[in-house]
Amino acid sequence: MSGASRAVTAVFGAEPYRRLVVANSIGVSGDALFTVSLAGSLFFNVSADAARPTILLYLLLTLAPFAIVGPFVGTVIDRFPGSQRGLIAMTNLGRATAMLLIAVQLKSLAFFPLAFIVLVLSKASSIAKSSLVPWLVGDDDRLVAENARLSRATALVGGLAGAAGAAGLALGSTEGVLVAAAVMHVIAIPFAMRIPKIHVAGRLPMVEDVELRGGAVTFAANAQSAMRAGVGFLAFFIAFNLKVGGEPAWFFGLVIAAGGAGGFFGTYIAAFLRRHLNEEMLLALALGTAGLAALVAPVQYENPAVLLVALTTGVAASVGRQAFDSLTQRLAPDAEKGRAFARFETRFQIAWVLGAVVAVLARPGNAIGLAALGVVLCSAGILYLVSLRALRRHQLVVQT
Numbered sequence: 001m002s003g004a005s006r007a008v009t010a011v012f013g014a015e016p017y018r019r020l021v022v023a024n025s026i027g028v029s030g031d032a033l034f035t036v037s038l039a040g041s042l043f044f045n046v047s048a049d050a051a052r053p054t055i056l057l058y059l060l061l062t063l064a065p066f067a068i069v070g071p072f073v074g075t076v077i078d079r080f081p082g083s084q085r086g087l088i089a090m091t092n093l094g095r096a097t098a099m100l101l102i103a104v105q106l107k108s109l110a111f112f113p114l115a116f117i118v119l120v121l122s123k124a125s126s127i128a129k130s131s132l133v134p135w136l137v138g139d140d141d142r143l144v145a146e147n148a149r150l151s152r153a154t155a156l157v158g159g160l161a162g163a164a165g166a167a168g169l170a171l172g173s174t175e176g177v178l179v180a181a182a183v184m185h186v187i188a189i190p191f192a193m194r195i196p197k198i199h200v201a202g203r204l205p206m207v208e209d210v211e212l213r214g215g216a217v218t219f220a221a222n223a224q225s226a227m228r229a230g231v232g233f234l235a236f237f238i239a240f241n242l243k244v245g246g247e248p249a250w251f252f253g254l255v256i257a258a259g260g261a262g263g264f265f266g267t268y269i270a271a272f273l274r275r276h277l278n279e280e281m282l283l284a285l286a287l288g289t290a291g292l293a294a295l296v297a298p299v300q301y302e303n304p305a306v307l308l309v310a311l312t313t314g315v316a317a318s319v320g321r322q323a324f325d326s327l328t329q330r331l332a333p334d335a336e337k338g339r340a341f342a343r344f345e346t347r348f349q350i351a352w353v354l355g356a357v358v359a360v361l362a363r364p365g366n367a368i369g370l371a372a373l374g375v376v377l378c379s380a381g382i383l384y385l386v387s388l389r390a391l392r393r394h395q396l397v398v399q400t
Contacts, residue, residue: 016196017136017146018073023191024129025153027092030184031122031162034099037163037177038115056360057234059353061116073124073342084128085195091125092192096185103178123345130341134329135198143326144274144282151318152267159260167251215391216280217331219384221344223283225351226325226380230290230373231317232355235259238306240360251303258307262314269315271320279327280388284381286320291377294370309370 014260048186098117105111129150129253137146161184167175293312297305330342365374 011059015240017149019195020129020132020136021150021153023188024125024150025157026184026188026191027088027095027125028154028158030092030095030099030181030188032158032161033165033168033177033181034095036162036169037174056357057112059171059356059360061112061119063350063353073127082197084132085192085197088187088195089127090183091121091128091194092188093127094121096182098186099182103155103175103182103252106174106178106206115232123349123370127345130325130345132195132198133325143329144249144279144322145271147322148267148271148318151322152264155260155264155267155318159257160262162260165267171218179271197204200260201274216388219285219387219391220280220324220327221347222387223287223380224320224344225382226377227283227290227317227320228296228348229351229355230298230377231372232315232352233369234294234309234313234355234358236356236359237364239311240363241366241369242306247303255306255310258310259314261320262311262316264314265314266315266318267322270319273319274322274326279323279330280384282323283320283327284385284388286316287377287381287384290316291374291379293374293375294377295369321347 038162055361075085076087095118098114102111102114102118105114127235133147134143137143160233165180168180180269236256240254243254270282273285275286290313297309328344359369362369
């Protein structure tokens with residue numbers, strides 16, 4: 001194997017899993033460019049007070065796709081095993097079309113419904129991708145490592161695309177960035193069709209219900225919801241405080257880059273820690289780490305502290321995500337994965353939006369906002385560990 005081949009395998013994995021990683025990474029790069037174009041048009045061109053109603057409307061808009069994703073996309077995946085690759089390809093085509101239309105309708109009322117379509121298709125693609133991972137990996141012991149690889153490639157390619165998009169906004173126009181985003185989704189289509197078609201045996205609904213509603217999965221979902229709410233709160237808390245403080249847009253970009261870098265390195269940290277800790281401990285550790293970082297930062301709230309919080313939260317959120325996905329895939333191997341991931345993604349998105357809405361509406365001061373975030377995340381981590389301990393005691397009593 002040549003050096004180039006080893007490098008490709010290190011980033012994107014071995015066949016056939018590599019095909020999913022590559023297709024997803026290209027699609028995510030298009031989404032990153034789209035997000036950058038929205039940031040330029042919705043936030044930085046207006047004052048903080050003027051941006052607030054628009055941001056709130058957009059946050060509420062992000063919830064709407066899940067009303068469709070939950071009952072429809074998950075059901076399609078489960079009723080038609082092997083449909084994931086076709087669904088991923090179609091969602092890329094749909095996003096490319098919608099983005100091109102947005103590029104020519106950017107300042108019209110058509111913007112929000114077209115953005116809604118992009119969000120729906122993006123979430124549908126994410127659910128299809130998540131449901132494919134355990135089938136393509138096959139080994140439960142490799143789930144954390146391969147979930148981390150997928151997130152790592154996504155963070156790397158998405159980060160590069162986001163940087164290119166920011167440069168495009170500075171040198172060109174929002175419309176140009178949107179066209180570039182559409183092109184990336186078109187490129188992703190043939191790669192998506194190369195993903196292997198899976199064959200899934202039938203599963204018993206009763207088995208699905210027991211596995212997905214078991215205490216361990218329920219407690220993990222609660223913990224991950226707290227993490228997602230914290231991430232949503234922190235993102236908009238920092239954004240509005242930097243805006244009000246008169247910080248330049250480039251520093252906000254640096255904060256985003258710090259969070260992205262944290263997410264990237266978090267994938268390596270998750271894979272390393274999994275050799276020594278189980279997924280439950282990884283999730284608790286992620287909550288505690290993010291919470292402590294938020295509690296320490298207000299002691300000297302300056303730009304370096306903001307970057308450190310963004311970096312640490314990025315690491316923690318990445319570790320928590322790998323842990324939760326792998327735990328769910330491990331504890332519920334026979335569950336109907338399309339509807340399962342749709343259910344959890346809906347819950348986590350609601351948590352993220354609620355956290356963001358609190359930051360936008362409450363407008364807490366620097367020290368108060370970070371201290372409150374730290375208390376909530378640390379409390380969630382402690383509650384998760386206590387709940388797991390109680391569950392294990394209950395299981396021992398039942399067995400005896």
